[in-house]
Amino acid sequence: MDLRNKTQEQPAKVRATNFKEVSLGFDKETAKKEALRCLGCKNPPCRKGCPVGIDIPGFINFVKSDDLDKAAEVLFIYSNLPAVCGRVCPQENQCEKYCVRNNEKMGGSVSIGALERYVGDYAVSKNILPKKPEPNGLKAAVIGSGPSGLTAAYYLAMGGFKVTVFEALHEAGGVLVYGIPEFRLPKSLVKSEIDKLYALDVEIKLNTVIGKTMAVEELIENFDAVFIGTGAGLPMFLNIEGENLNGVFSANEFLTRVNLMKAYEKDSPTPVKKGENVIVVGAGNVAMDAARTALRLGAKSVTVVYRRSEKEMPARKEEVVHAKEEGIKFEFLASPVKLLGDKNVEKAVIQRFSLGEPDASGRRRPVPIEGSEYTIDCDEVIIALGTSPNPLIKNSCKRLSVTEKGTIIVNDDLKTSIDKVYAGGDAVTGAATVILAMGAGKKAAESIIEYFKKGK
Amino acid sequence: MNKILKIRELAPDVKEYVISAPDVAKNAQAGQFVIVIVEKGGERVPFTICDYDRDKGTITLLVQTVGYSTHKMAQLKEGDSLSGFTGPLGNPTDLDGYKKIALVGGGIGTAVIYPQAKKLKSENRTADVIIGARNSGLLMYEKELSENSASFYEATDDGSKGEKGFVTDILKRLIEEGKNYDCVFAVGPMPMMRAVCNLTKNYGIKTVVSMNMLMVDGTGMCGCCRLTVGGKVKYACVDGPEFDGHQIDFEEAMNRISAYKEHESEHRCKIRG
Numbered sequence: 070m071d072l073r074n075k076t077q078e079q080p081a082k083v084r085a086t087n088f089k090e091v092s093l094g095f096d097k098e099t100a101k102k103e104a105l106r107c108l109g110c111k112n113p114p115c116r117k118g119c120p121v122g123i124d125i126p127g128f129i130n131f132v133k134s135d136d137l138d139k140a141a142e143v144l145f146i147y148s149n150l151p152a153v154c155g156r157v158c159p160q161e162n163q164c165e166k167y168c169v170r171n172n173e174k175m176g177g178s179v180s181i182g183a184l185e186r187y188v189g190d191y192a193v194s195k196n197i198l199p200k201k202p203e204p205n206g207l208k209a210a211v212i213g214s215g216p217s218g219l220t221a222a223y224y225l226a227m228g229g230f231k232v233t234v235f236e237a238l239h240e241a242g243g244v245l246v247y248g249i250p251e252f253r254l255p256k257s258l259v260k261s262e263i264d265k266l267y268a269l270d271v272e273i274k275l276n277t278v279i280g281k282t283m284a285v286e287e288l289i290e291n292f293d294a295v296f297i298g299t300g301a302g303l304p305m306f307l308n309i310e311g312e313n314l315n316g317v318f319s320a321n322e323f324l325t326r327v328n329l330m331k332a333y334e335k336d337s338p339t340p341v342k343k344g345e346n347v348i349v350v351g352a353g354n355v356a357m358d359a360a361r362t363a364l365r366l367g368a369k370s371v372t373v374v375y376r377r378s379e380k381e382m383p384a385r386k387e388e389v390v391h392a393k394e395e396g397i398k399f400e401f402l403a404s405p406v407k408l409l410g411d412k413n414v415e416k417a418v419i420q421r422f423s424l425g426e427p428d429a430s431g432r433r434r435p436v437p438i439e440g441s442e443y444t445i446d447c448d449e450v451i452i453a454l455g456t457s458p459n460p461l462i463k464n465s466c467k468r469l470s471v472t473e474k475g476t477i478i479v480n481d482d483l484k485t486s487i488d489k490v491y492a493g494g495d496a497v498t499g500a501a502t503v504i505l506a507m508g509a510g511k512k513a514a515e516s517i518i519e520y521f522k523k524g525k
Numbered sequence: 526m527n528k529i530l531k532i533r534e535l536a537p538d539v540k541e542y543v544i545s546a547p548d549v550a551k552n553a554q555a556g557q558f559v560i561v562i563v564e565k566g567g568e569r570v571p572f573t574i575c576d577y578d579r580d581k582g583t584i585t586l587l588v589q590t591v592g593y594s595t596h597k598m599a600q601l602k603e604g605d606s607l608s609g610f611t612g613p614l615g616n617p618t619d620l621d622g623y624k625k626i627a628l629v630g631g632g633i634g635t636a637v638i639y640p641q642a643k644k645l646k647s648e649n650r651t652a653d654v655i656i657g658a659r660n661s662g663l664l665m666y667e668k669e670l671s672e673n674s675a676s677f678y679e680a681t682d683d684g685s686k687g688e689k690g691f692v693t694d695i696l697k698r699l700i701e702e703g704k705n706y707d708c709v710f711a712v713g714p715m716p717m718m719r720a721v722c723n724l725t726k727n728y729g730i731k732t733v734v735s736m737n738m739l740m741v742d743g744t745g746m747c748g749c750c751r752l753t754v755g756g757k758v759k760y761a762c763v764d765g766p767e768f769d770g771h772q773i774d775f776e777e778a779m780n781r782i783s784a785y786k787e788h789e790s791e792h793r794c795k796i797r798g
Binding site for chain 1: 548549552560562566567568569593594597608609610611612613614741742744745746747748749751752753758763777780781783784785
């Protein structure tokens with residue numbers, strides 16, 4: 070039996086035609102009802118599932134007693150972005166997976182994510198701003214304003230550092246603004262999180278590409294500590310014939326045009342191709358975002374093709390459910406091997422796959438079935454196969470050690486091969502989640518603060 | 526915000542802008558580009574750097590009015606500011622080691638070869654310069670280039686100035702006459718760069734071109750500017766913008782830059798009323 074209290078949502082038919090947020094979250098009454106389902110375990114297993122170890126029963130306890138200020142206070146000890154994480158964390162694989170109620174008999178795990186969002190939104194609506202700490206006289210540079218950079222900046226500023234964030238694009242937020250669509254994460258929310266940094270006197274230098282406008286070495290010279298949170302921005306392609314036809318996009322390009330450049334708005338100066346018959350390749354959150362965005366731009370048909378089966382899909386469960394409700398079609402055990410067309414893509418040749426033995430990732434390896442190719446019509450193909458770190462930083466700073474894949478090598482304290490230079494997030498791990506990047510930003514900030522405490 | 530310090534009209538629909546951008550000027554090198562956002566909420570448009578002044582902290586760009594954002598830019602006056610200005614991006618021109626160089630410029634590409642001519646002259650490696658345009662009114666940087674070249678040649682399609690014909694006609698003649706170029710650097714519209722490459726391929730002369738692909742971020746994030754060079758996919762923003770012209774799939778590249786032609790013409794109608 071499913072006893073979980075549901076959040077309000079825009080009906081599938083309505084939301085498939087607009088860019089407004091899909092989930093409307095809990096109202097006060099439902100939130101309290103759901104909070105009361107939490108058993109308040111003494112040794113809460115949910116905390117082990119949280120990458121930043123939030124005191125989950127602690128904050129939920131205050132929701133039970135309607136003391137949302139206190140609930141927010143608890144969250145802020147562990148996370149500077151609860152309203153964001155409540156929306157984008159894969160809770161079913163983290164906290165909620167370990168909740169003692171996560172079984173049939175107990176009616177399903179407590180909706181921790183939705184409750185976190187509820188409290189996070191409350192904090193945003195109350196505009197609870199952090200108090201400025203005493204300056205410690207030290208300066209820190211943060212490269213990148215995505216989840217890890219924003220978090221590192223926040224905790225460094227809270228630790229008394231004068232922080233300068235360097236952002237390559239013209240808006241701060243990284244993947245939160247260029248990648249995750251408005252209907253899943255309203256940009257006004259990201260803005261209010263960034264306003265928190267301004268309240269702490271953090272300076273954000275936009276349009277500044279470290280490695281180009283300024284060298285990493287320059288930052289090392291001019292700041293007491295540097296945090297590299299440049300993410301994994303380089304898109305991967307299939308490397309198949311026809312991939313450079315017009316109408317074929319990386320998910321990064323497609324989503325950046327729509328989210329950051331607002332190409333969904335009428336008369337937007339930045340154009341985006343509005344396909345009628347769209348194929349999205351891949352099955353992660355980015356693939357779901359791209360598919361649902363294409364639908365909202367007016368596509369008649371959107372099909373997600375994925376080499377593995379539904380079970381192996383890396384996307385958050387909620388996103389898959391939402392995508393299906395909205396009418397996105399799924400072709401599992403299938404992937405394009407060739408794209409055809411004159412100037413624009415017109416057809417995709419799709420090959421069938423079966424599942425073999427588990428590979429290094431633990432998921433069953435997709436094995437192509439010879440002779441299984443079939444052709445389908447399409448006028449837009451969006452490739453969402455993942456991303457790898459941008460080599461700009463490494464290329465401009467030779468003494469920074471990186472792996473063969475280009476990810477930055479760090480020790481347990483997230484220190485790189487260079488003294489006083491730390492790194493975290495996707496730039497270190499390769500493409501992962503917002504919460505892991507945040508966790509890394511926080512940990513690196515703590516390491517930096519600790520380093521200077523010891524020195525004194 | 527980056528202030529426009531000076532505007533000079535070089536030809537109908539072509540203006541030269543001197544823009545205050547100390548951070549960009551500090552590390553800028555010839556051949557690199559910047560991303561400009563004309564007004565808040567506007568497109569990110571790449572422009573090749575035509576000149577820079579590190580002491581004054583300025584970058585010079587040449588902008589031809591072709592689409593929505595360049596129309597918006599054309600409406601700005603001296604003292605106005607650009608909403609966004611990012612760079613220097615991409616790799617600098619590398620003509621090191623070549624002994625006899627021909628610089629070939631077409632249209633506003635002419636402005637991109639100017640800093641190269643200046644640099645080569647300062648290194649006592651003065652190059653020959655060939656520029657071309659549809660008519661005499663569209664020829665630009667003539668004085669600057671003639672002062673900074675060993676020999677200076679001009680071509681116009683209609684013969685209104687210099688030789689009647691294309692830059693490739695002059696280049697072919699010079700090669701045939703025995704100018705032993707070991708490198709040609711050509712910048713201009715893609716059909717012109719392709720024509721130069723087709724010509725120099727016959728003579729086995731290394732040819733470098735600057736590919737003005739469509740871009741969004743300009744830092745390697747989106748792949749919009751991808752093109753095929755030597756059978757491999759390259760990003761103009763981080764691997765280029767300059768490539769060995771003999772290796773480029775020009776047909777594919779020209780198709781890719783026409784992706785939003787329809788959208789552009791719709792927008793233009795709205796602006797021009």
